[in-house]
Amino acid sequence: MTGSDDATAGTTRADLAEWVSHIAKLTHPDRVHWVSGSEAERQELITELLAAGTIEQLNPTLRPDSYIARSDASDVARVESRTFICSDNRADAGPTNNWADPDEMRSTLGGLFTESMHGRTMYVIPFLMGPVGSPVTRAGVEITDSPYVVLSMGMMTRSGKHALDVIEAGADWVKAVHSVGAPLEKGETDVPWPCNSVKYITHFPDTREIWSFGSAYGGNALLGKKAFALRIASAMARDEGWLAEHMMLIRVTSPEGHVKHIAAAFPSACGKTNFAMLQPTIPGWRVETLGDDIVWMWVDDDGQLRAINPETGFFGVAPGTSEQSNPVAMRTLFGHTVFTNVAVTDDNDVWWEGMTKDKPAHLIDWRGNDWTPDSTEPAAHPNSRFTVSIAQCPTTSPDWDNPDGVVVDAIVFGGRRRTTMPLVVEARSWQHGVYLGATMASERTAAGEGMVGELTRDPFAMAPFTGYHVGDHWAHWLSIGKRLEQSGHAPHIFHVNWFRRGDDGRFLWPGFGDNIRVVDWIVKRLGGEVGAKPSPVGNLPLPADLNVHGITFHGDDLDELLTVDSAVIAEDAVSAQSVLEIAGDRTPQVLWDENAETIRLCS
Numbered sequence: 154m155t156g157s158d159d160a161t162a163g164t165t166r167a168d169l170a171e172w173v174s175h176i177a178k179l180t181h182p183d184r185v186h187w188v189s190g191s192e193a194e195r196q197e198l199i200t201e202l203l204a205a206g207t208i209e210q211l212n213p214t215l216r217p218d219s220y221i222a223r224s225d226a227s228d229v230a231r232v233e234s235r236t237f238i239c240s241d242n243r244a245d246a247g248p249t250n251n252w253a254d255p256d257e258m259r260s261t262l263g264g265l266f267t268e269s270m271h272g273r274t275m276y277v278i279p280f281l282m283g284p285v286g287s288p289v290t291r292a293g294v295e296i297t298d299s300p301y302v303v304l305s306m307g308m309m310t311r312s313g314k315h316a317l318d319v320i321e322a323g324a325d326w327v328k329a330v331h332s333v334g335a336p337l338e339k340g341e342t343d344v345p346w347p348c349n350s351v352k353y354i355t356h357f358p359d360t361r362e363i364w365s366f367g368s369a370y371g372g373n374a375l376l377g378k379k380a381f382a383l384r385i386a387s388a389m390a391r392d393e394g395w396l397a398e399h400m401m402l403i404r405v406t407s408p409e410g411h412v413k414h415i416a417a418a419f420p421s422a423c424g425k426t427n428f429a430m431l432q433p434t435i436p437g438w439r440v441e442t443l444g445d446d447i448v449w450m451w452v453d454d455d456g457q458l459r460a461i462n463p464e465t466g467f468f469g470v471a472p473g474t475s476e477q478s479n480p481v482a483m484r485t486l487f488g489h490t491v492f493t494n495v496a497v498t499d500d501n502d503v504w505w506e507g508m509t510k511d512k513p514a515h516l517i518d519w520r521g522n523d524w525t526p527d528s529t530e531p532a533a534h535p536n537s538r539f540t541v542s543i544a545q546c547p548t549t550s551p552d553w554d555n556p557d558g559v560v561v562d563a564i565v566f567g568g569r570r571r572t573t574m575p576l577v578v579e580a581r582s583w584q585h586g587v588y589l590g591a592t593m594a595s596e597r598t599a600a601g602e603g604m605v606g607e608l609t610r611d612p613f614a615m616a617p618f619t620g621y622h623v624g625d626h627w628a629h630w631l632s633i634g635k636r637l638e639q640s641g642h643a644p645h646i647f648h649v650n651w652f653r654r655g656d657d658g659r660f661l662w663p664g665f666g667d668n669i670r671v672v673d674w675i676v677k678r679l680g681g682e683v684g685a686k687p688s689p690v691g692n693l694p695l696p697a698d699l700n701v702h703g704i705t706f707h708g709d710d711l712d713e714l715l716t717v718d719s720a721v722i723a724e725d726a727v728s729a730q731s732v733l734e735i736a737g738d739r740t741p742q743v744l745w746d747e748n749a750e751t752i753r754l755c756s
């Protein structure tokens with residue numbers, strides 16, 4: 154391998170060398186490898202992963218330099234029940250996180266990590282979250298015994314030598330330790346996807362540390378993503394006065410040439426990646442992709458809200474992605490992509506539910522078994538994903554790597570709700586917008602554990618990701634809003650719902666590229682070009698102002714999308730009190746006031 158193969162020789166920075174050597178002593182790997190990020194190193198990782206059977210090469214003519222990984226059937230999504238916030242003070246983790254005593258957790262982890270890397274290589278990955286030079290960019294080092302994680306982190310973050318240079322120049326760095334928890338004894342043969350039935354995804358916000366054991370899947374293992382860029386970073390952001398949020402980020406240009414930036418928070422598998430790659434169905438509109446999952450935002454010297462995407466890649470949901478729904482994603486995935494838990498066709502290419510209208514007559518499913526359309530199980534796992542660099546996306550904005558970020562004009566919240574919430578509303582104020590974010594609800598998806606379809610409150614789409622007390626998160630949003638309002642630069646806040654359904658289960662709204670019609674209305678509202686109809690949940694579009702030219706609606710579907718039923722909203726507002734209640738005395742009073750106002754407006 155290229156790069157240094159010694160625990161301490163990889164860096165000139167003493168505290169980093171010391172920590173790496175400490176972890177090596179604890180976990181006893183066969184060797185230590187400092188990740189350089191070179192192309193030669195990437196090729197060696199791929200060779201190793203192919204030999205281990207973790208990945209298989211797809212048809213190089215159809216999809217060059219692309220691979221399929223099949224995970225262990227028990228390791229397919231984030232495990233919220235095994236995710237812990239180990240704050241010194243129990244109350245700081247709040248009611249929405251699993252808390253564990255930091256000392257007890259350290260002792261548990263000490264046991265689990267002892268000798269846990271036996272027979273494996275311990276990789277040291279220096280990485281940056283954010284473009285070099287941005288005021289919110291932060292560094293980290295992930296230690297892992299999974300070459301699949303190294304390959305993925307190479308796409309998802311700025312990792313290797315350049316990141317190490319920043320750390321060696323003096324940057325603070327977050328410590329992140331990951332082990333699949335599957336030590337190999339002498340002569341023992343490995344499995345393609347090593348993992349452990351015991352899983353711990355743990356965060357120590359006070360010391361900015363992450364320890365993850367037992368899983369190699371997604372956010373459990375790619376620690377720059379949810380663990381650092383949301384759970385640890387949200388705690389940093391609270392302390393330092395900025396925001397780390399589960400959001401996508403786009404630049405939209407209207408046919409008249411007006412440029413706006415929109416940040417949108419939807420829960421997992423609720424449409425961020427698709428929104429980020431939107432192909433407008435209204436002629437003249439343009440959408441550029443800046444980020445699809447995580448946004449870091451700060452108030453600049455002029456009092457404007459600026460945003461960057463700390464990541465460099467997409468770990469996107471495969472099912473539902475097609476030439477019709479998301480042609481930009483399909484083009485992004487042309488090659489140099491790692492697919493995990495999708496199905497494989499007879500010509501050795503990928504397939505998943507929703508990719509084509511007709512199902513192939515034969516596939517190898519995500520478990521590696523033969524599959525035909527008669528099978529009762531899906532061919533691709535519902536949380537199967539692609540990992541690919543943002544540089545491959547044809548709509549990526551030239552400013553995606555700009556350390557100054559972009560100025561956010563509109564913030565959008567949204568959930569997956571078959572009833573209740575209309576297609577779009579505009580909040581009455583920042584404070585009302587924070588209320589909409591705090592009380593937002595969505596039907597569960599396969600991205601986490603739990604009953605798919607069950608309606609849950611997911612404040613700011615951050616329920617699994619805020620690294621501190623949820624009530625303090627709301628207060629933090631209110632205080633950021635105060636600063637933005639003082640300068641007259643507070644973005645407008647909206648709530649959307651692409652997922653309203655009819656009695657027969659059909660979606661009332663065509664979604665995807667047609668979501669530009671909602672963007673069109675949002676931008677017109679920002680410019681004061683259109684009026685709105687007040688409702689208990691916020692300002693609704695006047696039907697004539699929503700451009701639905703060219704869409705054929707079933708019966709009254711459009712009406713239903715644009716009206717709210719006061720009785721239903723009142724009932725929902727009463728049910729939303731449960732989420733305000735769980736945050737107890739840390740719920741800002743103004744959110745109770747907004748709840749009371751919503752109910753009052755319903756009568």
Ligand code: GTP
Nearest residue numbers: 421422423424425426427470472473600651664665
């Ligand atoms: P995470 O990566 O888990 O955070 O998910 P995400 O929020 O990026 O969701 P994504 O865009 O990957 O969409 C998840 C699923 O919702 C996919 O199956 C999409 O096809 C589907 N979806 C996205 N946008 C729309 C839409 O506008 N309408 C409908 N009906 N489905 C959508």
Ligand code: SPV
Nearest residue numbers: 231371372378379421600
């Ligand atoms: C999500 O679940 O919101 C994801 C996938 O974006 S993961 O990185 O696994 O968290």
Ligand code: MN
Nearest residue numbers: 399421422446
């Ligand atoms: Mn996500």
